[in-house]
Amino acid sequence: MKQSLKEPLIRTIKEKCKVCYTCVRECPAKAIRISGGQAEVIEDRCIGCGICVKVCSQGAKIVRNSISMVEDVLKSKSGKIVCIAPSFPAEFIDIKPEILVGVLRELGFDKVVEVAFGADLIAKKYFDMIAEEKDDIRHIATTCPAIVSYVEKYHPSLVRNLAGLVSPMIATARVINQYYGKNKIVFIGPCLAKKDEAISKNLENEIDAVITFRELRELIKIKKIDINKVEEYDFDPPHAGKGNLFAIEKGMLEAAELKEDLMTNEIVAIDGAKNFVQAIKEFEKGALNAKLLEVLCCNGCIMGSGMTCSTTHFARRTEVGKYAKQRTDSLDIQEWDKNIEKLEYLDLQRTFKVDDHRLPAPSKDELKQIFSGMGKNEPQDELNCGACGYDTCIDHAIAIHKGLAENEMCLPFTIDTLKETAKELSVSYEQLVSTKNALVQAEKLAGMGQLAAGIAHEVNNPLGVVLLYANLLYEECPDDSSMKEDLKMIVDQGDRAKKIVSGLLNFSRKNKVSLTPINIKELIDKSLKGIIKPANISIDVTHKKDDMVNIDLDQMIQVMLNLITNAIEAMPNGGNINIITDKTDDKTIIVVRDSGTGIDEKKIKKVFEPFFTTKQIGKGTGLGLAVSYGIIKMHKGCITISSNSDTQKGKTFTEFTVSLPHMKEE
Numbered sequence: 026m027k028q029s030l031k032e033p034l035i036r037t038i039k040e041k042c043k044v045c046y047t048c049v050r051e052c053p054a055k056a057i058r059i060s061g062g063q064a065e066v067i068e069d070r071c072i073g074c075g076i077c078v079k080v081c082s083q084g085a086k087i088v089r090n091s092i093s094m095v096e097d098v099l100k101s102k103s104g105k106i107v108c109i110a111p112s113f114p115a116e117f118i119d120i121k122p123e124i125l126v127g128v129l130r131e132l133g134f135d136k137v138v139e140v141a142f143g144a145d146l147i148a149k150k151y152f153d154m155i156a157e158e159k160d161d162i163r164h165i166a167t168t169c170p171a172i173v174s175y176v177e178k179y180h181p182s183l184v185r186n187l188a189g190l191v192s193p194m195i196a197t198a199r200v201i202n203q204y205y206g207k208n209k210i211v212f213i214g215p216c217l218a219k220k221d222e223a224i225s226k227n228l229e230n231e232i233d234a235v236i237t238f239r240e241l242r243e244l245i246k247i248k249k250i251d252i253n254k255v256e257e258y259d260f261d262p263p264h265a266g267k268g269n270l271f272a273i274e275k276g277m278l279e280a281a282e283l284k285e286d287l288m289t290n291e292i293v294a295i296d297g298a299k300n301f302v303q304a305i306k307e308f309e310k311g312a313l314n315a316k317l318l319e320v321l322c323c324n325g326c327i328m329g330s331g332m333t334c335s336t337t338h339f340a341r342r343t344e345v346g347k348y349a350k351q352r353t354d355s356l357d358i359q360e361w362d363k364n365i366e367k368l369e370y371l372d373l374q375r376t377f378k379v380d381d382h383r384l385p386a387p388s389k390d391e392l393k394q395i396f397s398g399m400g401k402n403e404p405q406d407e408l409n410c411g412a413c414g415y416d417t418c419i420d421h422a423i424a425i426h427k428g429l430a431e432n433e434m435c436l437p438f439t440i441d442t443l444k445e446t447a448k449e450l451s452v453s454y455e456q457l458v459s460t461k462n463a464l465v466q467a468e469k470l471a472g473m474g475q476l477a478a479g480i481a482h483e484v485n486n487p488l489g490v491v492l493l494y495a496n497l498l499y500e501e502c503p504d505d506s507s508m509k510e511d512l513k514m515i516v517d518q519g520d521r522a523k524k525i526v527s528g529l530l531n532f533s534r535k536n537k538v539s540l541t542p543i544n545i546k547e548l549i550d551k552s553l554k555g556i557i558k559p560a561n562i563s564i565d566v567t568h569k570k571d572d573m574v575n576i577d578l579d580q581m582i583q584v585m586l587n588l589i590t591n592a593i594e595a596m597p598n599g600g601n602i603n604i605i606t607d608k609t610d611d612k613t614i615i616v617v618r619d620s621g622t623g624i625d626e627k628k629i630k631k632v633f634e635p636f637f638t639t640k641q642i643g644k645g646t647g648l649g650l651a652v653s654y655g656i657i658k659m660h661k662g663c664i665t666i667s668s669n670s671d672t673q674k675g676k677t678f679t680e681f682t683v684s685l686p687h688m689k690e691e
Contacts, residue, residue: 054072106210142263146200149365151283180305298322387426572687664682
């Protein structure tokens with residue numbers, strides 16, 4: 026059969042692949058590579074079982090389409106014969122066998138032959154092999170091409186144990202050529218591996234095209250054949266006997282009249298992807314000392330990936346068994362015997378070759394390095410959860426070493442990585458929010474500063490004149506005059522206005538800081554000397570760690586005076602002020618905490634804004650904290666506040682924390 030070897034049997038549609046690792050988990054040959062987050066079938070390692078196609082819920086695996094090859098055969102002028110696999114009753118439950126034959130003839134085939142007769146011949150060969158061979162000869166049946174490929178690729182030492190017989194498909198092709206002469210032959214069945222078997226070395230001229238039952242249904246649609254109008258036909262000879270049972274597990278043994286003896290284990294039948302892998306390993310080690318190991322990759326051919334029916338395994342098995350009984354009961358035994366005798370000496374032999382695709386295993390050091398890259402440094406870190414598609418963490422690590430897997434396939438590792446990334450993003454986000462807030466505050470201060478500077482300069486001169494004449498009038502006014510008290514009010518309010526203007530000038534002035542090294546204790550001591558403390562208020566100072574800071578002493582004293590004065594005014598009934606100094610690796614910390622009435626949660630965000638105050642009218646200008654904020658920012662530090670004004674939540678308090686870069690030792 027001519028077939029482009031460049032086109033892989035199975036490939037992945039990357040857009041549909043969701044990287045669920047199901048195909049990795051189910052592939053018996055581990056022929057799936059995860060690369061760049063995509064599952065990719067490695068053509069050289071693939072055995073054609075098609076399990077990845079069956080288990081892919083997204084339909085991301087597509088199979089090499091051979092319909093065009095069949096169409097080429099149908100266009101040929103030579104004889105065209107189609108042979109159909111014994112599993113067809115499980116696929117076409119809704120179509121009578123005679124109708125199916127009629128459909129195939131309607132497509133353009135001259136004859137329709139059952140592969141089951143080729144299976145009859147193969148069954149007889151296995152019977153003779155077991156009866157004639159010596160006790161020390163051990164064979165692996167070669168009816169399943171996926172199993173043959175698996176042995177050639179991954180157990181090359183067992184190639185010599187492969188029974189030197191062709192599959193029923195090839196046997197049927199040779200029967201057709203012997204029975205009808207040279208013809209174009211098409212095989213239809215449930216198996217993807219048959220596509221590659223037909224183009225394998227020494228068999229490439231036996232079959233002209235191989236399609237699955239799925240492709241046959243597609244071809245029927247393309248040709249627009251109305252099944253209800255098709256004429257019924259029987260299969261063309263030679264007709265089959267028990268070879269129809271080959272499609273189900275242990276069917277070959279029954280057809281060959283061989284029994285699986287559980288006591289002697291001379292003949293063992295295994296089916297299913299998980300089971301056959303283990304069975305071949307045990308056979309290679311000698312633990313399974315069977316004379317004949319009959320192995321099917323699927324749970325019988327009725328479960329092949331080329332099937333389209335959705336019925337259960339047992340329902341399919343029932344259909345095949347029912348059809349086999351019907352054909353056997355109506356079989357012309359004399360004709361069957363005659364055909365068997367006629368074709369008994371047909372050459373059904375074939376050879377196999379080693380196609381070793383085993384990859385070297387990693388050393389202990391290499392495994393350790395791979396585990397380290399996934400954060401698995403201790404044995405207890407190996408969870409063996411199977412989320413990656415491999416049974417154990419060691420299997421996954423070996424696959425990584427072989428280039429078949431990636432670290433990110435490990436779910437616990439990926440979760441931990443995502444957690445760390447989330448933490449880093451959270452920190453970055455908080456830093457961005459803090460920077461944004463600082464920029465917003467700086468922009469507010471800059472705008473207010475420009476406004477304040479303009480107002481202060483315009484108001485300061487006329488205000489000075491008002492204060493001058495108000496003071497002169499006050500001093501010249503007799504003590505018993507009724508105007509004396511009014512003039513006193515004008516002087517006091519003028520002084521207050523002057524303080525506000527002075528505060529505006531301080532706020533708007535872009536002072537430069539003159540940094541000098543100062544001991545933090547000295548800063549606190551000098552700040553406290555400028556405080557007039559009421560008798561009902563106590564101030565406690567705690568220096569946890571001694572530290573030197575580079576600051577502008579006068580400006581920082583102004584900050585401390587503002588904070589301590591605000592704390593005193595927040596405790597009209599008395600209380601306690603705690604001043605605590607500490608340091609971290611790169612910062613000096615000053616905490617000023619009072620036991621006052623606290624600040625409402627809604628107002629905390631506004632405390633550093635110019636002209637915002639929580640004090641009563643006439644008691645504050647709302648510039649003290651704004652000026653303090655600017656001074657601390659010029660020192661490349663920061664100031665934060667926390668407070669509670671709700672007695673139901675606990676004791677009320679207000680706490681300011683100032684952080685300044687401390688002097689590092691040279």
